[in-house]
Amino acid sequence: xRRLESGAARMNAMRMDSRPMLSPLFRLQxxxxxxxxxxxxxxxxxxxxxxxxxILQHCxxxxxxxxxxxxxxxxxxxxxxxxxxxxxxxxxxDRGWLKT
Numbered sequence: 001x002r003r004l005e006s007g008a009a010r011m012n013a014m015r016m017d018s019r020p021m022l023s024p025l026f027r028l029q030x031x032x033x034x035x036x037x038x039x040x041x042x043x044x045x046x047x048x049x050x051x052x053x054x055i056l057q058h059c060x061x062x063x064x065x066x067x068x069x070x071x072x073x074x075x076x077x078x079x080x081x082x083x084x085x086x087x088x089x090x091x092x093x094d095r096g097w098l099k100t
Contacts, residue, residue, distance in 0.1 A: 014089045018100040021061030028056050055088050
C-alpha cells in the first residue's frame with residue numbers, strides 16, 4: 001500500500017486505507033469557556049481550530065483516510081482538501097492524538 005508523506009519522509013505516515021481514531025488518552029469536545037473544540041488528556045488540553053476539529057470528528061475508526069478526504073472535499077464545495085487533511089492527520093499521529 002502507498003504511504004502518504006508530507007514534508008520529509010515519515011516512519012509512521014498515514015496511509016489512504018488507514019482508519020484513524022482518537023487515542024484512548026484523548027477526548028474531543030466543545031469547550032464553552034474557550035468557545036472552541038479541544039482535545040482533553042490527563043496532562044491538559046489542546047485548543048483546536050475549526051479545521052482540525054472537523055477532521056478529528058471524522059476519525060472514528062470506521063472511515064478510511066481516503067473516505068475522510070472525499071467527505072471533506074464534498075463538504076467544502078469540491079475544493080480538494082486532501083493534502084491539507086493528510087498533513088493534519090500526520091501531525092495528529094506524530095503527537096499521539098490518533099491511532100491507526
